[in-house]
Amino acid sequence: MKGIMIQGTASDVGKSLIATGLCRLLANEGWKVTPFKSQNMSNNSYVTINGEEIGRAQGVQAEASKAEASVWMNPILLKPRSDQQSEIVLLGKSFETMSGIGYRDQFYEKGIEVIRSSLEYLEGHFDIVVIEGAGSPVEINLKDRELVNMKVAEMADVPVLLVADIDRGGIFASIIGTLELLAPEERKRVRGLIINKFRGDIGLFRDGIQWLEERTGIPVLGVLPYIHHHGIDGEDSLSLQEQMNKHQGSEIDLAVIYLPYVSNYSDLEPFTYEPDVSVRWIKHISEFGNPDAVIIPGTKSTINDLQYLKDTGLDGLIKDFAEKGGILIGICGGYQMLGESIIDEAGTDTGVIGKKVKGLGLIPSETVFHPVKETIRVKGSINSNSINVNLHVNGYEIHLGKTVHFKKDQFFIQLENGQTDGYCNSEGTVIGTYLHHLFHNDGWRNAWLNFIREKKGIEKRIPIYAADLKEDRYNALAAHLRENIDCDLLRTIICDKEKV
Structure with a gap:
């Protein structure tokens, strides 16, 4: 060779x-x-x-x-x-x-x-x-x-x-x-x-x-x-934080909740291309501050990381932030945490069959963990009157849990295969999705950031095309x-x- x-x-x-x-x-x-x-x-x-x-x-x-x-x-x-x-x-x-x-x-x-x-x-x-x-x-x-x-x-x-x-x-x-x-x-x-x-x-x-x-x-x-x-994706979240440090103090303060078993943090990498976006990890309630938006990323152990949020008191700050109209997105495991309950039916998340915990209660949904993992690339269009209708996105899903909504009309993405993904409230402020690489879609990232810019009263920007920069x-x-x-x-x- x-x-x-x-x-x-x-x-x-x-x-x-x-x-x-x-x-x-x-x-x-x-x-x-x-x-x-x-x-x-x-x-x-x-x-x-x-x-x-x-x-x-x-x-x-x-x-x-x-x-x-x-x-x-x-x-x-x-x-x-x-x-x-x-x-x-x-x-x-x-x-x-x-x-x-x-x-x-x-x-x-x-x-x-x-x-x-x-x-x-x-x-x-x-x-x-x-x-x-x-x-x-x-x-x-x-x-x-x-x-x-x-x-x-x-x-x-x-x-x-x-x-x-x-x-x-x-x-x-x-x-x-x-x-x-x-x-x-x-x-x-x-x-x-x-x-x-x-x-x-x-x-x-x-x-x-x-x-x-x-x-x-x-x-x-x-x-x-x-x-x-x-600007090249690293193997750990510390390398990503180094890239993000260059924008500290920018107009948009984006807080990412640190999770001990965080996964697919490359979902956040496109924000390094946005000159007016500052991204910081939140590990302690003293670091929460007054962000413009909060992201709960994916995790390899949803229930254990949810317990970490409860143990640190971050769960209460996140709920209070969202209930007061703060902009919040949960991705994959972060999405599952936003629901009303999580059931580890097969023991695939914690190793304890049938373990049930309360979620953050910000989305009317329930997640059940099954034995078989789903990994698939998907395409679809955004369903949010508050941000942008029919904006096309693509990405991939990696998850064991299946999430069932109690309000089926408030889905986030209409998938090409006829199914729906995620949740988006009527104001567009609380979103949950299984779609990794969501923010790698330049049009969506720009629309979401412009939604934040508009709420802050600052000038909207045109999209930055990350693929060319990469x-x-x-x-x-x-x-x-x-x-x-x-x-x-x-x-x-x-x-x-x-x-x-």
Whole structure:
């Protein structure tokens, strides 16, 4: 297989971003490129055109590669449901929920099998695979049964680039320590080093580059300057918050309720394109303030996160805000919380069969959790006289619960398949929906923000087309890599199989 693997000295050193940039860089050069991550752990997922679920990062990397996302790009997705258990999504479908020990003991051989078949599929359909690792490749307590770092490099038979984050300090120790802990045959695969998140004068690091190359015998492929507000979807909500910080203090104050098991927070990413919108996470009642609108995002554990709102007192603030005419949207799990009650009929949300809890009581509805998850891409038109009628939207649904309305005429979206989705009150101020990526629809996002602007008495704005801006960001990221790494050496490393 022709390709490259991006591994890191630790988590959050920039593996995902660099892999995304390489996908676009190589695609722009005319290669048929695919991303790959054997095992992803994230509640931020992406639904493929076939209604299958993969990690959000690989969906983004597929976009950067100019390829259609598929389950072969991320065959194993682990979605944490508690501190002890995760749902295993295997080739896009929910497979089983296991503890960490159970997964390690019972799933390893199955994992190896599906990774191998995925790599074989990708090799037959693409020119180059850009593989992303996870965490560090030298977690000694996990190495004998790992499914995502050097074992995958061996299976794909590709060279490795080791990425280190200079911004966090300890760059030399992290690189040398990682290489020293690799087995000799693993270390031979490391063909290049990348120093990421560099700030300041590169001339001050020349001696450091020379020392690393002399000490390791491995070339430093490049030193990448720190990118502020790069705008590419990250793997966690902290990376999204960094992007949102650039608009703090803007005219529209949008509050997002923090949930311990928050999922698909990429639903909020388009607001980073809106210069007059400030987005902030709310974790405590003291942070609530007086927002112009509130969003309750999706969650992997609706009932547990609803209990978190009750324990922190945020439930009372949200209810009071909505009852006084505040603008509120709940997405997926957030939508379920807005109803009158939630019943875990199958035990799929909490593990307790038949558990019933009261919701926030802001929507006349009841949600029941069933055994089978629904993942599907959908299209439809908005049903809201207060905001915009017949505005077309598309997105995807990922949920176990089914929500039944007691006022069936107050639905939010008329779907193309004849069904309806969500709830919208007559004033347009309280909305609930299962539609992830709702705000990625530029027309809807603009209409909703103009609804807020009108209520505030500020000037309305024309739509910002996020898809075009996203393409610009992928190309800018590729240009950033092209300017700061040795691309000739990179191509040699990818194509020279004899040295791997």
